[in-house]
Amino acid sequence: MSTTTMTQVPARTHRLHPLPLRIMHWINAVAIFIMIGSGWKIYNDDAIFGFLHFPDFLVIGKWAQHGLQWHFFGMWIFVLNGLAYLSYGIATGRFRRKLFPISIREILATVGDALRFRLRHDDLTHYNAVQKILYLGVMCIGVLIVISGLALWKPVQFSELAALFGSFQTIRLVHFLCMSAIVGFVVIHVTLALLVPRSLVAMITGGPAVDDGPGATTEMKAH
Amino acid sequence: MFQSRSRSLFRPKRPIDQSVLKENRKLVRDINRRGLLRGAVSLGALTMLTGCDVTENDSVQKVLRAVSAWNDGVQELIFRPNHLAPTFSPSQVVKPPRFNAYYDIEDVKPVNGATWKLELAGRIANKQPWTAQQIYQLPEQEIIIRHVCVEGWDYIGQWSGVNLRSFFERIGADTTAKYVYFICNDDYTESIDMATALHPQTLLATKYAGDILADPFGYPLRLRTSTKLGYKNAKWIKAIEVTNDFRETFWSKQGFNWFAGI
Numbered sequence: 001m002s003t004t005t006m007t008q009v010p011a012r013t014h015r016l017h018p019l020p021l022r023i024m025h026w027i028n029a030v031a032i033f034i035m036i037g038s039g040w041k042i043y044n045d046d047a048i049f050g051f052l053h054f055p056d057f058l059v060i061g062k063w064a065q066h067g068l069q070w071h072f073f074g075m076w077i078f079v080l081n082g083l084a085y086l087s088y089g090i091a092t093g094r095f096r097r098k099l100f101p102i103s104i105r106e107i108l109a110t111v112g113d114a115l116r117f118r119l120r121h122d123d124l125t126h127y128n129a130v131q132k133i134l135y136l137g138v139m140c141i142g143v144l145i146v147i148s149g150l151a152l153w154k155p156v157q158f159s160e161l162a163a164l165f166g167s168f169q170t171i172r173l174v175h176f177l178c179m180s181a182i183v184g185f186v187v188i189h190v191t192l193a194l195l196v197p198r199s200l201v202a203m204i205t206g207g208p209a210v211d212d213g214p215g216a217t218t219e220m221k222a223h
Numbered sequence: 224m225f226q227s228r229s230r231s232l233f234r235p236k237r238p239i240d241q242s243v244l245k246e247n248r249k250l251v252r253d254i255n256r257r258g259l260l261r262g263a264v265s266l267g268a269l270t271m272l273t274g275c276d277v278t279e280n281d282s283v284q285k286v287l288r289a290v291s292a293w294n295d296g297v298q299e300l301i302f303r304p305n306h307l308a309p310t311f312s313p314s315q316v317v318k319p320p321r322f323n324a325y326y327d328i329e330d331v332k333p334v335n336g337a338t339w340k341l342e343l344a345g346r347i348a349n350k351q352p353w354t355a356q357q358i359y360q361l362p363e364q365e366i367i368i369r370h371v372c373v374e375g376w377d378y379i380g381q382w383s384g385v386n387l388r389s390f391f392e393r394i395g396a397d398t399t400a401k402y403v404y405f406i407c408n409d410d411y412t413e414s415i416d417m418a419t420a421l422h423p424q425t426l427l428a429t430k431y432a433g434d435i436l437a438d439p440f441g442y443p444l445r446l447r448t449s450t451k452l453g454y455k456n457a458k459w460i461k462a463i464e465v466t467n468d469f470r471e472t473f474w475s476k477q478g479f480n481w482f483a484g485i
Contacts, residue, residue, distance in 0.1 A: 046375035065478035068373065069287040072294050072480065155371060156308040156450050156485045157301050163309070168369060168377045 015206030016125050021094070024085045025203055031081060032182065034060060034074035039179055041067025048169075048176055072153075079146055086139070099132045107133065121196045125210045138185045145178035288478065295482040302484060304418050308449035311367045317378040318432050321370070322439050323453050325411070325473070333438040334408050334459050341444060345404075345464040348395025355443040358429060361385040361393075366424050371485050372453040382447040384428035388421045396465045404464040405446060405457035412472045413457040415448065416482070424449035427460070452483040 017025070037060030044053055045064050061067035089095040106129040113119050114130065127135070147161070151171045155162040165171045193200040202208070322328045340352040365383040391398055403420045405413045419425060425448040429436060436442040441458030448456060454474050475481040 042375065046372070048375075063478075064374070065474075066287075068480065069291055069478060073287055073290040076290070154298075154301065154485060155369070157303055157306065159306070159309055168371060172375055 013209040013211045015208075016202055016210050017207050019206065020088060021085075022203055022206065024081055024088065027077065027081045028085065031074055031078035032186070034070055035078055036179060036183065037061075038067045038070035038074060042071060043176070048172060075149065082142055082146070098127055099136055102129055102132045102136075121199065124196075124199055124202055124207055134185060134188065138182065141178050141181045141185075145175060145182065148175040148178060284478070291478070291480050294480060298482040298484040299416060299418070302416075302418055302450070304422060308368050308424055308485075311369070311379045313367065313381060313432075315379045316367060316381040316432055319437060320380050320431055320440055321372075321376070321378050323372060324409070324439075324458070326409075328439050331439045332409060334442060334461075336443045339443055339461070341460065342462040343394060343464075344462060345466040346397035346400045347463075347465050350394075355429075358385060358427070358444065362389070363430075364426055366426065366447070366449065368424060368447075368449040370453050370456075373479065373483070380447075381432045382426055382428040383430040383433070384426040384444075384447070386423070387425045387427055387446075387448075388423070390427060391420070391465075400465045401467045402465075402469060404462075404466060404470070405460050406462040406464070407457050408459035408461050410473075411457060411459075412470075413446070413455055413474075414470065414472050414481075415446075415451065415455060419448055419450055419484070422448060422450055450484055452485055454479070455483050 037058065040054035041059035041061045041064070044059065045067075047053055059067065060070050110119070110129040113128075119128065148165065148171055150158055151162040151165055152168075152175055155168055155171070162168070162171060165174055193203075198207075324331070336355045340354055341358065342352050343350040362385065363383050364386045365381065367379060367381045369377050370380050371377045387403075388398075390396075398417060398421060401417055402414050403417060405415075407413070415425075425446070428441070428445050428447040429443060431437070431440055436445065441460070444460045445458040446456045446460065472481065
């Protein structure tokens with residue numbers, strides 16, 4: 001996009017969370033709900049850890065086949081929406097602006113503030129270092145859970161991929177641990193969203209108008 | 224109605240519990256009744272399929288089954304006809320193999336190998352039935368492959384028998400047909416796509432770890448293919464049919480994915 005076009009854009013501001021991003025966020029929330037609930041149902045039929053069974057009221061699907069049906073339905077939503085989200089975040093520069101750079105000093109400072117309950121959320125448009133790491137981390141886990149899921153679903157057709165993990169049970173374990181990490185993320189994410197309700201409202205209404213300044217041209221173009 | 228919440232459909236964990244069995248019978252009768260009633264007043268077969276599910280909403284089931292059928296197509300697309308599944312060494316073989324069926328191992332009804340015959344039907348030139356002895360005379364292929372159950376467990380097994388593709392050539396089966404059906408001695412039915420039937424690691428197995436199959440594992444004849452989940456590997460086969468007609472099978476009727484490739 002040229003500078004000439006830039007000047008033709010009347011307002012250089014947009015919502016903190018543009019509409020496509022909000023739609024993808026909530027589709028993802030539904031997809032994750034389906035995948036985790038049905039995944040727990042599937043897990044119960046052959047528990048990895050003898051002490052861990054998910055209670056019936058937490059799982060999706062009455063019988064094994066229903067859990068499987070939901071899981072192999074939800075996977076399309078999760079993967080297609082996830083691909084759209086990642087492409088959007090990269091193409092518009094949103095990830096670059098919101099999640100980078102992350103400095104070690106900033107991480108230490110944020111952790112220190114958090115431990116002293118001094119974390120501030122006055123400015124919704126700025127992510128602190130811990131938020132940046134959590135968001136980046138959960139995206140990487142999201143990619144890994146899909147890759148391990150593919151290897152679990154098709155250990156023969158994708159035997160080269162499955163071989164990277166080692167045994168079939170290792171793939172299951174990786175898939176399970178990714179799920180656990182996502183559940184951990186969701187707990188923190190939802191708790192903080194409820195503690196700072198403005199952030200939750202922003203993900204519904206779009207939040208305050210923001211000016212991304214120089215380097216924001218790509219996202220401007222998208223709107 | 225069901226006390227045993229996480230009880231496996233494929234791999235019962237406990238010996239027979241008569242009360243549970245009785246309740247299951249009641250449910251099966253109940254399901255049949257509902258299915259018939261529903262079938263009688265509805266547009267037909269589609270609704271019959273949902274008869275096995277008394278809790279999930281019919282329209283939800285319709286969507287989920289449509290997606291499952293779509294997934295059949297996707298799996299057919301990504302199937303690599305000549306790609307071999309990983310094989311293993313004899314030292315990794317689990318003996319005896321792990322039992323899986325829709326009932327407990329104690330309920331297996333052994334097949335009498337002396338009177339047993341393999342019947343052939345459909346698009347096959349020579350439908351002469353085969354005795355177990357005749358099948359044992361055929362060239363034998365051995366594969367040591369992973370068995371993957373839809374529940375999540377797996378084990379390495381060593382299977383030998385006649386390669387299905389070469390058996391099809393011998394009996395003049397139409398390998399351009401779409402499906403191969405297996406009818407089993409325990410009223411189990413299973414079917415696979417022709418591409419899988421012709422895969423180099425698809426056998427009509429007669430032996431496990433070098434010995435004639437034991438009763439619980441499909442004696443005298445069972446399917447063993449490296450590219451499908453455990454339940455697709457029909458045991459105690461009594462008839463094989465080559466056909467272009469798609470028919471639901473024991474598990475697919477209940478909502479399990481039909482293609483079930485791995």
